[in-house]
Amino acid sequence: MPLLELNEVTIKFGGLIAVDSVDLTIEKGQIQALIGPNGAGKSTVFNLVTGIYPPTSGTISFKGQTINGKKPYNITKLGIARTFQNIRLFNELTVLDNVKIGRHCRSKAGPFGGIIQPPSVKREEKEIEQRSLECLRLMDLGDKAEELARNLPYGEQRRLEIARAMASDPEILLLDEPAAGMNPQEKMVLVEKIKKIREMGLTIFLVEHDMKFVMGISDRVAVLDYGKKIADGPPDAVQKNPEVIAAYLGKEVI
Numbered sequence: 001m002p003l004l005e006l007n008e009v010t011i012k013f014g015g016l017i018a019v020d021s022v023d024l025t026i027e028k029g030q031i032q033a034l035i036g037p038n039g040a041g042k043s044t045v046f047n048l049v050t051g052i053y054p055p056t057s058g059t060i061s062f063k064g065q066t067i068n069g070k071k072p073y074n075i076t077k078l079g080i081a082r083t084f085q086n087i088r089l090f091n092e093l094t095v096l097d098n099v100k101i102g103r104h105c106r107s108k109a110g111p112f113g114g115i116i117q118p119p120s121v122k123r124e125e126k127e128i129e130q131r132s133l134e135c136l137r138l139m140d141l142g143d144k145a146e147e148l149a150r151n152l153p154y155g156e157q158r159r160l161e162i163a164r165a166m167a168s169d170p171e172i173l174l175l176d177e178p179a180a181g182m183n184p185q186e187k188m189v190l191v192e193k194i195k196k197i198r199e200m201g202l203t204i205f206l207v208e209h210d211m212k213f214v215m216g217i218s219d220r221v222a223v224l225d226y227g228k229k230i231a232d233g234p235p236d237a238v239q240k241n242p243e244v245i246a247a248y249l250g251k252e253v254i
């Protein structure tokens with residue numbers, strides 16, 4: 001059974017068909033990329049999978065269970081986490097607190113737990129802190145825990161977002177343009193971290209414009225153009241696909 005499966009998924013915004021009958025199968029442990037020219041529908045696919053929009057038609061299944069129409073919070077709880085195209089950190093909070101927020105969906109304490117603090121809540125607080133620190137260390141940010149998020153350099157802020165997503169204990173991690181704005185050194189570190197996350201048994205689904213990055217890291221690459229999937233396969237085959245080259249005409253695929 002695939003981990004994540006899209007079956008003829010379509011979404012219309014008024015007259016615009018942003019995602020048009022897209023099929024996609026992601027197996028556990030794979031690094032699957034989704035590429036395509038600007039406005040092709042890539043972020044919308046992420047928004048559909050994470051429950052921000054319900055599809056107009058089609059089904060989205062996670063581990064064989066249909067997740068159409070579920071709320072984003074419940075989808076995170078099932079094991080699907082994401083980062084966003086633009087950085088969305090709480091700048092005035094510490095690095096550690098930003099990650100703890102990502103763990104919130106696994107917390108059992110109700111709204112009063114934090115005030116009354118029975119022993120079970122204290123234990124849970126400690127567990128949240130320890131797990132959050134592990135996620136920071138995984139991203140090489142362990143020694144930055146007490147700094148304010150806004151004081152981190154750009155590449156580290158992007159890794160902090162991944163640490164926060166990891167804190168929800170996902171089985172699949174959706175990364176929306178993780179390398180955007182990074183310098184070559186920051187990209188190298190990011191590749192290493194994504195590979196490490198995969199070695200831990202997670203599945204990665206990423207949208208990225210940097211073709212060198214995508215082709216170097218992905219097991220499979222799917223290509224969207226005007227909302228339709230025009231190719232899906234190993235990176236070398238996709239790069240040579242005439243329809244893909246035509247979609248990128250005048251732009252660089254490699």
Ligand SMILES: Nc1ncnc2c1ncn2[C@@H]1O[C@H](COP(=O)(O)OP(=O)(O)OP(=O)(O)O)[C@@H](O)[C@H]1O
Binds near residue numbers: 013037043044045
């Ligand atoms: N909430 C919305 N309402 C109306 N139109 C939308 C909405 N969200 C996305 N669209 C439209 O859907 C199309 C696909 O947008 P999307 O952001 O998914 O593209 P993308 O492939 O992620 O592009 P980019 O690479 O530029 O981020 C675009 O034409 C966009 O304007």
